[in-house]
Amino acid sequence: MAHEQAKERFVESMVQVMDFTSRILPDDVFDKLKELQAAETSDMQRVIYDAYFDNLEKAKELKRPCCQDTGILHFYLSAGTEFPHLGMVEEALEEAVRRASAQIPLRQNTINYFEERNTGDDTGERVPWVHWDLLPGSQDLEIITYFAGGGCCLPGRSKMYKPSDGYQAIVDNVFDAVADLGINACPPLVVGVGLGHNIENAAVLSKKAYLRPLGTRHPHPKGARFERDLTEALNRLGIGAQGLRGENSVMAVHVESSGRHTATIAVAVSVACYAHRRSLVRFHSDLSFEVLSHKEAGH
Ligand code: SF4
Incomplete structure (x- = not known):
């Protein structure tokens, strides 16, 4: 050719x-939103999810x-x-x-x-x-x-720590980032966490993390468990769809990692909104x- x-x-x-x-x-996101809608108990959350799905239907119908x-x-x-x-x-x-x-x-x-x-x-x-x-x-x-x-996927946050700060610093960073960034996005969120050795590689990994299909897991068993634990803990924040009170703050937390330097811990967090x-x-x-x-x- x-x-x-x-x-x-x-x-x-x-x-x-x-x-x-x-x-x-994409199919995995649509199915996850349906699953989270079914788990919500308040009238307000039902109204918001109905509006999300009505919006998606109209986008298809009107080709917008x-x-x-x-x-x-x-x-x-x-x-x-x-x-x-x-x-x-x-x-x-x-x-x-x-x-x-x-x-x-x-x-x-x-x-x-x-x-x-x-x-x-x-x-x-x-x-x-x-x-x-x-x-x-x-x-x-x-x-x-x-x-x-601009309100969800492009903000994000990267930070360097010393090993003496401990791995607890990673968890604190994720919670602070989701609490801050989640307000300007439209939850439920997909949270990408990048663990690396400098700002640059952690940021790229956090982006790759949230691009992964929902339902996939980090290949290391402890990484997979970390993803499950963070998902469960973030959902206890009680931030529902559109940032109002609800049962599920996140669709998923995905972690991507690389080796780190003996002297550095790099953490980046990127979040994606319901319109993923x-x-x-x-x-x-x-x-x-x-x-x-x-x-x-x-x-
Ligand atoms: S749906 Fe996503 S991209 Fe659209 S306004 Fe909400 S956060 Fe921003």
Whole structure:
């Protein structure tokens, strides 16, 4: 396939991907919200969950984004080292966002720092934000598309500790962050905790943590237990949907970790709101693609 033809096909496919991702929540998130709705006991919580689901239904029906804050577009790529179109991917993603911004349409959210001006098309300096990982030997390209809203997903918090502060500092940090950040988001939240050796790697890990499918667990048994304990404890805060009193503050807590330096403990917390607009698609070498996150992908 000629380069320009391949690029055009990829751009149009990614516009479709952003379109359904902006309107329809992934299956795991939708199912979890239904489960949490059933567990709420107060009339107020029932009304809020009904409003959430009514909003999601209308977004589908009217073909509009399910939240006015369509955020900044983040793409987390797992790129096969044998995928034949790697060279055009970043440029094509930028073009796809530009088209999606006009066609879906998306709210124009990207500001240039030094001109203090809205770019008008949701692209800009290093926007969309693209993160690359490699899939050795694969011919596929997997893309997580994420709409990172300004009240929930883009805030977040990173902090360095000394080992003498103890691992209790990690727990305190998570609770402080969720109590602070949760107020501006729309709970129930997905909480991503990154445990690393510096601010940079902890922050990236916290983001990867909340992008993980719900129901998955940290591979280390103690990491998995830490996730379960934090979920249970955060749910005792009594922050329900929309920040009003309720039974469940979080959909899940996910932890991602790396080795740490003997002298450092790095903790980052990122939170995602109920409108957790993430999709996972897999492109093959002929640029056909399959949607892995949504049964009802709308394409
Ligand atoms: S917290 Fe989420 S649902 Fe609420 S306004 Fe922000 S992006 Fe939208």
